[in-house]
Amino acid sequence: MNKKLQQIVIFLGAPGSGKGTLSRLCEDRLGWKQLSTGDLCRHHIEHGTQLGKEIDLCIKSGKLVADSLIIEMVVQWLEEHAREYQTVILDGFPRTRVQAESFLNLTKTAFPDVALKVYQLIVPDQEIIERISTRVVCSNSNCQAIYSERKLGADWDDKRCVRCESSLIKRSDDAPEKIAVRLDNYYQHVKNLLDVYKEANIEIISIAASGSSERVFQAVNDHERMDA
Ligand code: AMP
Numbered sequence: 541m542n543k544k545l546q547q548i549v550i551f552l553g554a555p556g557s558g559k560g561t562l563s564r565l566c567e568d569r570l571g572w573k574q575l576s577t578g579d580l581c582r583h584h585i586e587h588g589t590q591l592g593k594e595i596d597l598c599i600k601s602g603k604l605v606a607d608s609l610i611i612e613m614v615v616q617w618l619e620e621h622a623r624e625y626q627t628v629i630l631d632g633f634p635r636t637r638v639q640a641e642s643f644l645n646l647t648k649t650a651f652p653d654v655a656l657k658v659y660q661l662i663v664p665d666q667e668i669i670e671r672i673s674t675r676v677v678c679s680n681s682n683c684q685a686i687y688s689e690r691k692l693g694a695d696w697d698d699k700r701c702v703r704c705e706s707s708l709i710k711r712s713d714d715a716p717e718k719i720a721v722r723l724d725n726y727y728q729h730v731k732n733l734l735d736v737y738k739e740a741n742i743e744i745i746s747i748a749a750s751g752s753s754e755r756v757f758q759a760v761n762d763h764e765r766m767d768a
Contacts, residue, residue: 558753591609678706
């Protein structure tokens, strides 16, 4: 509870580029804390909050939720939790120029001494589509661990989450027609995001993130050691 927040790490990448899996590895092995706006949105929907009702349709169709709602969610989370961790990962946020600019303004005032860096995960579209179409997740909205049908086998729906024993499901926005919408969103905004970070002199580390999550984690870990 009394740790001081020292760095915020932004994981930037298309849906299915491995941000969630990498975040879990960094949580388990480096003691970092993931803030995933997608997980937060799904949590609100499952608990039927007012916000959950407002964003439900948007999420199911693969569209982006309004900037103002997402920013409010992130600010609230950071106010409540940021000081419990030394490093916070932002997974899936910022996703638009407006979000990035608001977030940088917020950090200037609320966390002036906190270091910021961006890891950009690069994965070819074909691999992304294959990963998302075989993705399976834990149904417990407090867990949302990520699995792959390829590793679990055809009887994946008989299996349970190794973290919390809940059942496994497919995300409704992982359906093929929604993947295209979500990839379009990413490519539409990524250049603007990179421009905002470059203008703010934030370090951007690009990682070729095809293949094993272990190798991607090692690339992040090596970079962190160099920075230490
Ligand atoms: P994700 O789990 O990151 O793939 O996000 C799932 C969905 O949540 C997205 O397709 C959006 O509908 C919504 N979402 C998550 N993060 C954001 C964000 N930063 N801005 C807008 N919508 C978001």
